[in-house]
Amino acid sequence: MQIKWVEIKNFRSINNSKRLSLSSDLTVIAGKNESGKSNILQALKCFSENKFSTDDYPIHNEGSEPEVTVCFEMDGKELSQVDKKANLNSNYELIVTRSNEECLLNGEAMDICLSAGNQNIEAALKKIDGQLADILLDDELQLDFNIDIEIDEDVTNLISSINSYLKTLNENTKMEYEVNLNSIFNQVKVVEEEIENREQYYEDFENLIPNFVLFDSFTDILPNSFTNEDEDQQIIKRFFSLTDYELLNLFAVNGQRRKQLANRVSASISGDFNDYYHQDIVKIKVEPDGEEIYFFIYDKDEENPFRPEQRSKGFQWFLSFFITLSAEKKNSILLIDEPGLYLHPKAQRDILTLLEKLSCDNQVLITTHSPYFIDPDNLERIRLVNKVNGATNIENKFYKGADKDTLTPIITSIGLDITKDMTFSNKGNVVVEGISDYYYLGAMRTLLGSECPIADDINIIPSVGASQSLNMIALLLGWGLEFKVLFDNDNEGKRVAKKAKQNFDLSDETIVMVSNNNDFQIEDLFSNDDFNNFIIDGYREKKDVKNSSKIKSTGTDKVLISKRFKERINSGEKIMFSEETVQNFKALFLKLGNKKLGTELVVNL
Known part of the structure; x- marks a missing residue:
């Protein structure tokens, strides 16, 4: 469950x-x-x-x-x-x-279990209601409760009330109502039995609910020592649960017998721990001294003992983490x-x-x-x-x-992943300004499939901003690799593109702008409706607002939006983009790659 x-x-x-x-x-x-x-x-x-x-x-x-x-x-x-x-x-x-x-x-599980019982309760209550109505025709025995209720916790209270009234009726009513009263008592018994069944369901479900284990990195750390008064300390209980020995046994014996028992506990825990901890081979020993039992950590030479607090916080955490998870x-x-x-x-x-x-x-x-x-x-x-x-x-x-601070670990992680997986191609490379460009181009490349006018062996490489693309250019030139560089057609992109041509004497074909339209970024290659409907989930704004500007209004990082889009495409989701979007990306890929199409494509970006 x-x-x-x-x-x-x-x-x-x-x-x-x-x-x-x-x-x-x-x-x-x-x-x-x-x-x-x-x-x-x-x-x-x-x-x-x-x-x-x-x-x-x-x-x-x-x-x-x-x-x-x-x-x-x-x-x-x-x-x-x-x-x-x-x-x-x-x-x-x-x-x-x-x-x-x-x-x-x-929930559904409870409904299934209670369905038959609820029907029995409803039927019994209807019979009780009818039979009481017959009895209460006697003006002297008017009673003031309503049996028309929901079948929930109120049923128990209702049955208690009915029993109380029946007792009164039984003591005061005429003899000709005895048969009716017995029938009512029988129906009350049916309801009471179903309520008992319901309580059993509650108990059975409680037994199925899984065990929750909270490991707090700041408090669940193995101590240097403990006494018999610490037997309820959670980390100590978990430690001994991994052995075949009871904690109290160590305090029940003395002398050599106590030392032997401590050695057995030590051997039991050390072997398993080294299966998980690969930084070094260590031994965990339990050593009694008077009223206290001490934990010591030995390196593989077993010459220098350390108390847990003398080891690094990382080791202490790993040890306690191992004990906690292994005990559950x-x-x-x-x-x-x-x-x-x-x-x-x-x-x-x-x-x-x-x-x-x-x-x-x-x-x-x-x-x-x-x-x-x-x-x-x-x-x-x-x-x-x-x-x-x-x-x-x-x-x-x-x-x-x-906010930005909350998103930082995700953005950092995405950046780490890109640098880890980054490769270069001898056949051709495309350097893009940032990770979002990398994700959008990769997703559209996948979506277009065989219709994508860029060679399969051309690699797309993300930089970390337009200015950092210059370092990537220098690297590729030094290695003698073929490449093109893609810049946004905003102020920063145009400035760095101009600097790249001057510093490295690059041709116009090597420097590619994402569009001929001024201030366009890669998000602006999507049609307005496509971007609203498929990229940022129903965002609605004035038609003349560029897609790249809309992202700022949402307060969401552009990298995360592009990453999510790429994941959807990679998972096989089929998105029917407009002809405007498809042609815009085909034209860009045509400028970036060397794959020839059957017909010439002319699109004014």
Whole structure:
């Protein structure tokens, strides 16, 4: 059973998260510090424990109760454990809402389980209603309750009222009503039995809800030592759960026996840890000394012991991370706050790889402001968090509603990915000003397919701004590679294009402007309607506003918009662009490449 979406209300800095959808494997909640990312994980922890403390009450809405709703998706096999009527080939939603006041279960899964019982309750209540009506014809026995109610928690209260009235009737009514009363009592029993079944459903569903595990990078660190009074400390409990030995056994024996037991615990944990930690071979030893048990970390030569706090923060984090995840069973919901905060970039990438492996068996939710935990090929797993008027705002789509600081890790990640994958071609290269140009050209190249008038072996290379294209030109010239350079026809593009011709004595054919129209950028090659409908999701503005100018009005980074468009095309989405858009891009590709078309194409860009 996995989380499909979450709604958080009146929890710390979160007034109303609305529906936060989660990926089935790994979800990355990105945002700058103090934006409220951790509060999302804390809310899910409170949901799992079914307990909210005074610290969890809202900052801005005094008097409001914290409330967390989680929609789980379960398959037919899971639901069949509760009700045999489930279709094994279907998926069902179970919606669970928890607060300090109540716990409610709703959704398709609950409806299926309650459908037969609800019908029985409705039928029984109708019979009771009719039979009471007959009895209450006696003016002396008028009663003041209405049986016409919704089938929900009020049923229990109604049955209590009916029982009370029946008791009164039984004591006061005439003998000829005894048969009716017995029949009413029987129908009440039917309703009570169905209510008991409903309570059993609640219990069965609660048992199916997966385990939530919160790993806090700042608090769940293995200590230097512990005593028997620390047995409830979570990280200590998890450490010993990985061994075959009970924590209290170490305090129940003394002398040589205690030392032998400590050595067995040490050997049990060290071997597994080195399967995950590849920076160095280490041994983790547990050594008793009086009332305390100490943890020591030995290098492979086993000569120099270190206490955990004497190792790097990165090592401490990795060790505690390993202990926590290894102690938990599969099919858990793993909540990880700022993973690898103290690790260097390469180690953070390794942690991302480990998280992706874990997500095969567990749903993983992490918070981060590091670009190294953002995979540019999986931007759909990102949820952005920022603060608006002091309250935490969560956006399901990574390209909407975020400020520049919040978007920074994503933009950085995209840039890192481009430089990592950048290659050069002996047959021809096209240098473009930035990453958004790279994404748009790559997407349209894919979309046009065999109709694209640029050779397949010509490589498109992004720079990081028009002025930086000069460095790329120098590099390609030094290597003796063929190339062309594409500039926007704005002031900066024209200035750098002129400088490139002067500095490197480049021909007019080598320098290509995106359009002959003044101040045009690559976004302006799309028709106005195409850009509104397919690139920035229904944006509506005056017809004379250029597409490149519209992006500024949306407040969204142009790189993210172009990246999203490329992902849609790469996923196979078919977009029917207008003839204007298609011809504009064909003409540009014709100027950039050397692939010959069957007919000459003349378009005034």
